[in-house]
Structure formats: structure tokens, C-alpha cells
Amino acid sequence: MVQEVASERIAPARMLERKREILLAASRVFRRQGLQATGMRDIAAELGMAVGNLYYYFRDKDELLAFCQQDALGGLLGLARAVRALPAPADQRLYLLVVGHLICLHEQTPGALAHLEVETLSGAWREAVIEGRAEYEEHFRALLREGQAAGRLRPLDDKVTARAMLGALNWTVKWFRPRDETSTTALGQQLAELLLRGVLAPGVELGAPDLALLPDLLAPEEPP
Amino acid sequence: MVQEVASERIAPARMLERKREILLAASRVFRRQGLQATGMRDIAAELGMAVGNLYYYFRDKDELLAFCQQDALGGLLGLARAVRALPAPADQRLYLLVVGHLICLHEQTPGALAHLEVETLSGAWREAVIEGRAEYEEHFRALLREGQAAGRLRPLDDKVTARAMLGALNWTVKWFRPRDETSTTALGQQLAELLLRGVLAPGVELGAPDLALLPDLLAPEEPP
Numbered sequence: 001m002v003q004e005v006a007s008e009r010i011a012p013a014r015m016l017e018r019k020r021e022i023l024l025a026a027s028r029v030f031r032r033q034g035l036q037a038t039g040m041r042d043i044a045a046e047l048g049m050a051v052g053n054l055y056y057y058f059r060d061k062d063e064l065l066a067f068c069q070q071d072a073l074g075g076l077l078g079l080a081r082a083v084r085a086l087p088a089p090a091d092q093r094l095y096l097l098v099v100g101h102l103i104c105l106h107e108q109t110p111g112a113l114a115h116l117e118v119e120t121l122s123g124a125w126r127e128a129v130i131e132g133r134a135e136y137e138e139h140f141r142a143l144l145r146e147g148q149a150a151g152r153l154r155p156l157d158d159k160v161t162a163r164a165m166l167g168a169l170n171w172t173v174k175w176f177r178p179r180d181e182t183s184t185t186a187l188g189q190q191l192a193e194l195l196l197r198g199v200l201a202p203g204v205e206l207g208a209p210d211l212a213l214l215p216d217l218l219a220p221e222e223p224p
Numbered sequence: 225m226v227q228e229v230a231s232e233r234i235a236p237a238r239m240l241e242r243k244r245e246i247l248l249a250a251s252r253v254f255r256r257q258g259l260q261a262t263g264m265r266d267i268a269a270e271l272g273m274a275v276g277n278l279y280y281y282f283r284d285k286d287e288l289l290a291f292c293q294q295d296a297l298g299g300l301l302g303l304a305r306a307v308r309a310l311p312a313p314a315d316q317r318l319y320l321l322v323v324g325h326l327i328c329l330h331e332q333t334p335g336a337l338a339h340l341e342v343e344t345l346s347g348a349w350r351e352a353v354i355e356g357r358a359e360y361e362e363h364f365r366a367l368l369r370e371g372q373a374a375g376r377l378r379p380l381d382d383k384v385t386a387r388a389m390l391g392a393l394n395w396t397v398k399w400f401r402p403r404d405e406t407s408t409t410a411l412g413q414q415l416a417e418l419l420l421r422g423v424l425a426p427g428v429e430l431g432a433p434d435l436a437l438l439p440d441l442l443a444p445e446e447p448p
Binding site: 036154156157160161163164165166167168169170171172174175187190191193194195196197198199200 | 260378380381384385387388389390391392393394395396398399411414415417418419420421422423424
């Protein structure tokens with residue numbers, strides 16, 4: 001079975017699609033038995049795939065986890081750059097970023113549980129992910145600073161506030177089981193309302209942005 | 225060395241103190257190399273202790289992690305019960321609970337990183353921890369409901385809001401390195417302000433509670 005697959009030429013777009021299918025199955029196993037206790041054999045079994053076949057897509061669990069994090073991070077960074085460029089008040093852009101973050105995490109990149117586990121990655125993978133996360137956090141911090149400069153947000157520590165927001169968002173991976181994109185968007189709106197009301201300057205009204213913008217904001221910058 | 229210790233009789237209070245010292249050392253190793261990659265040998269080395277000696281306090285890493293979670297959870301539950309009983313508006317009690325949660329996590333129970341890793345616990349330990357966590361979450365939810373009933377909080381989903389708050393609080397374990405209790409309290413105040421402003425009903429002013437109450441609220445219900 002290994003040879004059969006290895007001798008095929010798989011187009012990059014198809015390869016990416018297959019990898020995401022594998023993550024989807026892996027995420028089911030992670031949730032059932034924890035990230036640590038899950039081996040490549042368990043993931044292959046979940047897929048009804050020979051383990052040798054799975055190794056064609058991912059050399060080991062480390063590579064699978066790294067792909068999961070890079071895939072999620074790539075989506076989040078694309079979203080953040082698109083949101084930053086919108087001609088809207090900083091608080092409305094933050095609102096979109098919060099809802100979009102949840103859609104990325106729960107709808108676009110399966111295996112989101114791994115998103116929390118940077119510590120489990122080995123050296124080289126780990127550095128790239130830490131760098132990407134710092135860049136992503138900086139988008140939150142910049143929006144918080146822009147909102148303060150424009151008088152729409154109260155005086156606050158942008159680093160602490162960005163990390164508190166990311167904590168509330170990322171922790172959903174531990175407890176939220178999305179039924180569909182609508183349920184994820186509804187959760188995103190609740191979290192956005194909590195977090196945005198928490199930072200608005202006195203007298204500023206929370207204006208919900210146009211969520212119909214999200215599909216475009218979430219589209220990958222370059223098609224795979 | 226093992227025999228020497230095993231033949232001593234250690235008083236329960238001293239045993240607890242020693243276990244916490246071990247957790248403090250373990251937490252340094254967890255932060256350096258991750259929870260997963262850390263073995264009992266690494267923890268013993270950090271303590272300059274023979275590994276056999278360490279086994280006297282904890283049979284294995286599972287037991288050490290379970291103790292860490294139970295110790296943290298015991299502190300959190302004691303705090304929540306004491307806060308609930310205070311004669312103060314729900315939003316002020318929530319404020320105290322938020323600041324107290326961070327002090328519990330960062331000052332009272334070392335090795336707080338393990339607090340996030342319920343999945344790594346094996347069966348029996350895991351169930352007790354999950355039960356304790358549900359009880360703790362219910363204290364947050366009850367305060368959110370009481371605050372709404374009193375008109376001090378806006379209409380909200382108490383389950384989603386409690387979990388978002390706990391996410392923001394627990395995530396600090398990933399990035400906050402406390403210098404001392406003052407820095408932890410200051411962080412708690414920033415998070416309390418973010419989260420409480422996020423739930424206040426329109427027109428209700430955020431009233432900071434008397435933080436001098438915290439040491440009593442955080443005292444263990446019965447001395448060990």
C-alpha cells in the first residue's frame with residue numbers, strides 16, 4: 001500500500017486537502033484520548049489507513065502537529081492582515097478578528113486542540129510557530145493601540161489585553177464542539193461582545209460590524 | 225537514601241509542604257522542556273534528589289500532576305465558596321474571584337502549567353478533577369446569574385461567559401511569569417477590569433472591591 005501511494009504523483013492542492021482530512025481524523029482521536037497518548041497508529045486506525053500510508057503524508061506525529069499549527073497560523077495571519085487593512089474603526093476590526101479567529105480555529109483547521117500545544121513541538125518547528133504567533137499577537141496589540149489613539153478604547157495595557165483576549169478565544173478549543181459554522185459564528189459574537197465591551201472607552205457604543213465581510217477576510221491570500 | 229526517608233515518619237503538614245516544594249521544582253522543568261518531555265528523573269535532578277527519594281512523595285508523574293491539579297482546585301474551590309458568601313454585589317464578588325484565581329494559580333500552587341492539562345491525567349484522577357472543575361465553573365455561572373437578576377449585569381449566556389472568563393484567566397499560565405504577589409494582583413486587576421466591564425449592564429459603574437479581603441478569602445478552610 002505504501003509503494004502504491006508513494007509512486008503516485010499527488011498535486012499540491014490535493015496533497016493539502018488530504019493532509020487536512022487526516023487532521024480531521026487526528027483531531028477526533030486527540031479529543032478522545034488526549035494529544036499525548038495518541039500515536040500515528042491510532043490516527044491511521046481512525047482513517048482505516050495503513051500506518052505506512054499515513055507516513056507518506058506526515059513523517060511523524062511531530063510533523064503532523066507542526067502542520068496543524070502552521071495551517072492554523074497561516075489562516076489566522078491571513079485573516080489578521082485582511083482585517084487590519086479594512087477602512088473601519090479599530091473596535092469594529094477587532095470584533096471581526098475575534099469572530100474570524102473562532103471560525104479559523106473551529107471550521108478551517110481541524111485538530112485545533114494541537115493549536116494550544118506549542119510546547120510539544122520540537123526545536124525547528126517550534127521556532128517558526130512561536131514567530132508566527134508573535135506576529136499574530138502584534139495585530140491584536142496594534143488594533144488596541146489604534147483604538148486608544150482614536151479615543152474609541154479606554155486606556156489599557158495592549159500586551160496584557162491582547163493575551164487575555166487570545167486566552168478566552170484559544171481556550172474554546174478545550175470546551176466548544178461546533179455543530180456548524182452558524183454555531184461557531186454565534187459563539188464568536190458572544191465572545192466579541194464580552195471582550196469589546198471590556199475595552200470600549202466610556203460613552204462609545206459597541207457597533208457590530210458587517211459579518212458578511214468574513215468569508216472574504218478568511219479566504220486564503222493565494223489559492224493553494 | 226530511599227530507606228532513610230521511608231523509615232522516617234513525616235507529619236502530614238510537613239508532607240504537604242515538601243510536595244509543594246517538589247511541585248515548584250517540577251514547574252521550572254515543565255516550563256523549560258514542556259510537560260510531556262519531563263520525566264521523574266528530570267524533576268529529581270532539578271531538586272538534587274535521588275529519584276528513589278522523589279518516588280516516596282509521588283509514585284509517578286501521573287500522581288504528581290494529579291496532586292498539582294487537586295491542590296490548585298482545592299484552593300480555587302475554597303476561594304469561590306468564601307467569595308460567594310460575601311455580602312457584596314455579584315459583580316464585586318466576581319472581581320474578587322478573578323483576582324483571587326490568579327493568586328491561587330501563580331502564587332499558591334506551583335506547577336500551574338499542569339492545571340491546563342486535564343487530558344494527560346489517567347482515569348481515576350481525571351474524573352475527580354473534572355468534577356471539581358465543574359463545581360468551580362458553577363460558582364462563576366451562579367455569580368453571573370445573580371448579577372443579571374439584580375440588574376447589575378447585562379443579559380448574557382452564563383455558561384459561555386464563565387468559560388470565556390476562565391479561558392482568559394487560565395491562559396495566563398502560558399505567558400505570565402510572576403515576579404511577586406504584587407505583580408500577580410496587578411495582572412488580576414487588569415483582567416478583572418476587562419472581564420467585568422464586558423458584562424456590566426448599561427449605566428452600572430464598575431466598583432472595585434476591597435482587595436484587602438483577599439488574604440482571608442484565600443486562606444485554606446481547614447489548616448492542613
